Amino acid sequence: MPSWLTEFPQLDRTTLVELRRGLDQAYRGFSREFGAEIEAFFDPLLFFLVWFERLLINAPWWVVIIAVCALVWSLTRSWKLIVGVAIAFLLIGFFGMWEDTMSTLAIITVCTLVSIVLGVPIGILMARSNRVQMFFMPILDVMQTMPAFVYLIPVVMLLGIGKVPGVLAVVIYAIPPVIRLTNLGIRLVDREVLEAADAFGASAWQRLVRVQVPLAMPTIMAGVNQTIMMALAMVVIAAMIGVKGLGQPVLQSITNQYFTQGLLNGLAIVALAIVFDRVSQAYGKRMQQHRGSAIHG
Amino acid sequence: MADPKIRIEGLYKIFGPNPAAAIELVRQGVSKQEMLDANDHVVGLKDINLDMAGQSIQVVMGLSGSGKSTLIRHINRLIEPTAGRVLIDGQDVAQMSKDELRDFRRHQASMVFQRFALLPHRTVAQNVAFGLNIQGLDSGEVDARVARWIERIGLGGYENHYPGHLSGGMQQRVGLGRALATDADILLMDEAFSALDPLIRYDMQSVLLDLQAELNKSIVFITHDFDEALRIGDSIAILRDGEVVQQGDPQSIVLNPADDYVTDFVKGINRGKVIKVATIMRPATDDTEGPKVDGDMLLEDVARLMTREDTGWARVVGASGAVIGVVSTADVMGSMVRLANDDDTAEAAQ
Numbered sequence: 001m002p003s004w005l006t007e008f009p010q011l012d013r014t015t016l017v018e019l020r021r022g023l024d025q026a027y028r029g030f031s032r033e034f035g036a037e038i039e040a041f042f043d044p045l046l047f048f049l050v051w052f053e054r055l056l057i058n059a060p061w062w063v064v065i066i067a068v069c070a071l072v073w074s075l076t077r078s079w080k081l082i083v084g085v086a087i088a089f090l091l092i093g094f095f096g097m098w099e100d101t102m103s104t105l106a107i108i109t110v111c112t113l114v115s116i117v118l119g120v121p122i123g124i125l126m127a128r129s130n131r132v133q134m135f136f137m138p139i140l141d142v143m144q145t146m147p148a149f150v151y152l153i154p155v156v157m158l159l160g161i162g163k164v165p166g167v168l169a170v171v172i173y174a175i176p177p178v179i180r181l182t183n184l185g186i187r188l189v190d191r192e193v194l195e196a197a198d199a200f201g202a203s204a205w206q207r208l209v210r211v212q213v214p215l216a217m218p219t220i221m222a223g224v225n226q227t228i229m230m231a232l233a234m235v236v237i238a239a240m241i242g243v244k245g246l247g248q249p250v251l252q253s254i255t256n257q258y259f260t261q262g263l264l265n266g267l268a269i270v271a272l273a274i275v276f277d278r279v280s281q282a283y284g285k286r287m288q289q290h291r292g293s294a295i296h297g
Numbered sequence: 298m299a300d301p302k303i304r305i306e307g308l309y310k311i312f313g314p315n316p317a318a319a320i321e322l323v324r325q326g327v328s329k330q331e332m333l334d335a336n337d338h339v340v341g342l343k344d345i346n347l348d349m350a351g352q353s354i355q356v357v358m359g360l361s362g363s364g365k366s367t368l369i370r371h372i373n374r375l376i377e378p379t380a381g382r383v384l385i386d387g388q389d390v391a392q393m394s395k396d397e398l399r400d401f402r403r404h405q406a407s408m409v410f411q412r413f414a415l416l417p418h419r420t421v422a423q424n425v426a427f428g429l430n431i432q433g434l435d436s437g438e439v440d441a442r443v444a445r446w447i448e449r450i451g452l453g454g455y456e457n458h459y460p461g462h463l464s465g466g467m468q469q470r471v472g473l474g475r476a477l478a479t480d481a482d483i484l485l486m487d488e489a490f491s492a493l494d495p496l497i498r499y500d501m502q503s504v505l506l507d508l509q510a511e512l513n514k515s516i517v518f519i520t521h522d523f524d525e526a527l528r529i530g531d532s533i534a535i536l537r538d539g540e541v542v543q544q545g546d547p548q549s550i551v552l553n554p555a556d557d558y559v560t561d562f563v564k565g566i567n568r569g570k571v572i573k574v575a576t577i578m579r580p581a582t583d584d585t586e587g588p589k590v591d592g593d594m595l596l597e598d599v600a601r602l603m604t605r606e607d608t609g610w611a612r613v614v615g616a617s618g619a620v621i622g623v624v625s626t627a628d629v630m631g632s633m634v635r636l637a638n639d640d641d642t643a644e645a646a647q
């Protein structure tokens with residue numbers, strides 16, 4: 001029997017090694033060549049992140065709680081939520097996790113903002129053309145199924161360890177829902193309302209900002225909500241590449257078998273997740289109030 | 298008649314993969330059904346020629362699928378014609394550049410939709426302001442105009458409500474306000490009242506007629522309801538399978554339906570509300586006594602008057618005030634009921 005029937009006709013070992021080495025070296029060369037420029041490109045982001053983190057950490061704890069509660073009030077008008085948020089933050093501080101929580105809050109906020117700023121326009125482009133949609137869909141599928149550790153590697157090779165690669169990794173992992181749901185929301189906008197916009201002579205831009213985006217808003221917000229949840233889920237993995245926050249004590253607990261420390265920090269992450277989730281949902285609902293029964297006219 | 302406000306000439310619309318080739322077949326007389334079966338093309342409109350006078354209400358009516366929506370959407374070119382011209386004050390809409398078309402839609406033609414098509418996230422006032430925002434007017438001007446129109450269409454006090462919280466009739470008032478606020482001369486209404494309950498629909502027809510008496514817009518009104526067509530139309534065009542089968546004023550259609558399709562519509566209606574007494578009068582005789590009625594009076598009103606006065610005859614007077622004819626109660630009654638069951642009685646008698 002020929003050998004290719006009994007054994008898988010695979011590349012021989014030396015070729016494989018060379019292939020890997022070749023690709024790795026090419027990428028390493030690329031990152032050596034351009035790493036500095038790319039890092040510089042992300043400087044403003046880093047600057048903002050550091051500034052925001054310091055702000056949260058340096059401000060007195062009660063100022064932060066009041067500010068967060070004021071924000072929750074302006075978004076949701078719900079006393080229950082405010083009380084819940086205040087209690088969650090007080091407990092977090094009481095158990096000594098204030099600073100880490102502030103770091104995590106900062107990075108999650110920045111990652112969410114970056115995801116929205118990039119994701120919404122991409123979703124809009126996808127909604128406008130089936131071709132663009134066909135181009136992005138497989139990329140999004142890969143982003144959502146590829147294990148996060150795998151794309152940590154090139155990110156770290158390119159940018160080293162630190163906050164910016166952390167943000168990048170989190171955004172890659174968390175951005176697909178905003179993109180998908182923006183695309184979906186805009187595609188679902190009532191055709192008759194769009195026809196009305198055309199009939200009144202709206203330009204493409206007016207149609208987008210006055211009709212499509214506002215009507216798609218509930219769906220887009222659902223995407224943002226999912227993105228925040230996914231970003232929080234990345235906190236521990238991001239800690240592996242040097243992102244400060246609640247993820248680091250968790251990592252520490254794994255190597256040292258500190259169960260309680262792990263649990264407490266885990267609970268703090270859960271508390272943040274619940275706060276973000278309830279607030280964004282209550283906000284979404286409040287935006288919906290006026291719609292009454294006749295949705296989309 | 299002066300030049301028509303809207304003139305539609307040789308308009309064809311064919312939906313399908315290759316309209317340009319399909320139109321040749323249609324012109325050679327291939328039927329709508331054959332086009333659909335053999336060629337996968339839907340003949341939406343076929344050789345439409347229609348003049349619509351300005352400052353009046355032109356009704357287009359027909360059954361579902363007859364091409365009414367397709368036709369009205371050609372007037373502001375929401376649908377591109379396959380062939381033909383749509384002239385507004387002599388200018389062909391189909392030839393307009395993108396900018397010209399946008400300007401035309403912003404300032405010259407506005408539209409009211411069957412399912413209202415309001416923006417659910419904007420208040421009544423903001424919805425009425427929509428066309429003005431699109432025009433780019435500054436907010437002071439917008440507010441003033443919106444306030445005026447909200448009063449005019451009877452929505453005072455509802456400025457800050459959201460459409461989702463209003464009844465259908467109220468929502469369509471918003472739709473009407475939005476269309477009127479742009480001061481466009483042409484108003485396109487695609488089954489604007491069809492989604493409303495009968496009583497509300499009647500109300501809205503009255504609102505429209507009141508507004509029209511004051512504003513003198515050029516209105517194209519689509520409906521599949523013949524009663525509605527008779528009530529508000531100054532002129533009616535009847536569509537069937539994408540072709541105009543008859544056009545004229547309401548009375549002429551009721552008196553002389555062009556074919557069975559039109560006869561079917563005419564059958565069920567109240568002729569007393571359409572036919573004018575001058576149409577059925579006999580020559581005047583010197584010795585006839587009786588009350589004087591205007592020649593333009595509708596039979597129903599004449600019948601009411603004659604019953605009240607308890608008289609067998611009435612004298613019909615023309616515009617000058619001179620007697621031009623006479624009618625008997627029997628004439629009036631006969632013309633009112635004759636038709637309702639004309640064919641049925643004829644058949645029953647045989």
Ligand SMILES: Nc1ncnc2c1ncn2[C@@H]1O[C@H](COP(=O)(O)OP(=O)(O)OP(=O)(O)O)[C@@H](O)[C@H]1O
Nearest residue numbers: 312339340341360361362363364365366367368521
């Ligand atoms: N985009 C399209 N593609 C293919 N066929 C179409 C399209 N739009 C309309 N048609 C067909 O053209 C014909 C006329 O449709 P139209 O919507 O104008 O009818 P209508 O008189 O407004 O009916 P309705 O009372 O139901 O609103 C129908 O046979 C319809 O199926």
Ligand SMILES: [Mg+2]
Nearest residue numbers: 365366367488
């Ligand atoms: Mg229609």
